[in-house]
Amino acid sequence: MTNRVSDSEKIVLEILWQESPLSSQDVVQRLSAHDWTEKTVKTFLNRLVKKDILAFRKEGRRYFYSPKVERSEILSEESDGFLKRVFQGDMKALLATFVENKQLSSEELKYLKDLLDEEQ
């Protein structure tokens, strides 16, 4: 039921899913590609803490942040929301749109077929 994560926040979270705990500095540094100022990144860290998505441990005056939720959990939630919002829960329509639109590579096709076979 937790409050959800915005797009920008998710980009920050992504960093911490890759590696944590990290100081805000670390996160800022790993996000240097996005041209956000340090202030902006810190705002997102702060909001994620408020939303109870990140935990932190103090060390001196620095905070070291770690995710409190699994990446897969967020992805599932988002996927579910997307399916409902955009496709009214019509899974076949969603899959068709992705498959038809995205020109899957043959590798992706094979991967997906295997996945489906496993699903029995």
Next chain:
Amino acid sequence: MTNRVSDSEKIVLEILWQESPLSSQDVVQRLSAHDWTEKTVKTFLNRLVKKDILAFRKEGRRYFYSPKVERSEILSEESDGFLKRVFQGDMKALLATFVENKQLSSEELKYLKDLLDEEQ
């Protein structure tokens, strides 16, 4: 490039994709399940016109609205955005999440397999 459509606006649009042109009254009536006031629905119609997603034809003082964009176009755009935003464009990850998480019915599985076969 067109300006994007919010979730609520999409619900309204959905009605007009099913049938158009429709007067605002018609739309309101078809949305009676959502407990929006007439005012709210009209706000969405108005915003959709401003965003150049809906066209209208005047008849007396009534407007009759029609979509200016195809449903499939919006769905593709949204799907594409979702893939990029949430899965960083990783199609395999996206499909895996949907397939693993959503417990596809055997019908859906078959549908998807056929779809994949067509993709050659």
Next chain:
DNA sequence: TCATTTCGATTACAGACGTAATCTTAAATA
């Protein structure tokens, strides 16, 4: 013709979000 109804247009307003700048205070340094 004058009042009332009923359109669409305009305005409202709070919360989320993107994007920071400023404030406070504790730590580091001179």
Next chain:
DNA sequence: TATTTAAGATTACGTCTGTAATCGAAATGA
């Protein structure tokens, strides 16, 4: 110890969204 720095906290502010209420004009009814 006094000063400077730097971390997080707080505040800012415009846009978008959800959710309407009000306004102005045109149509309709009395």
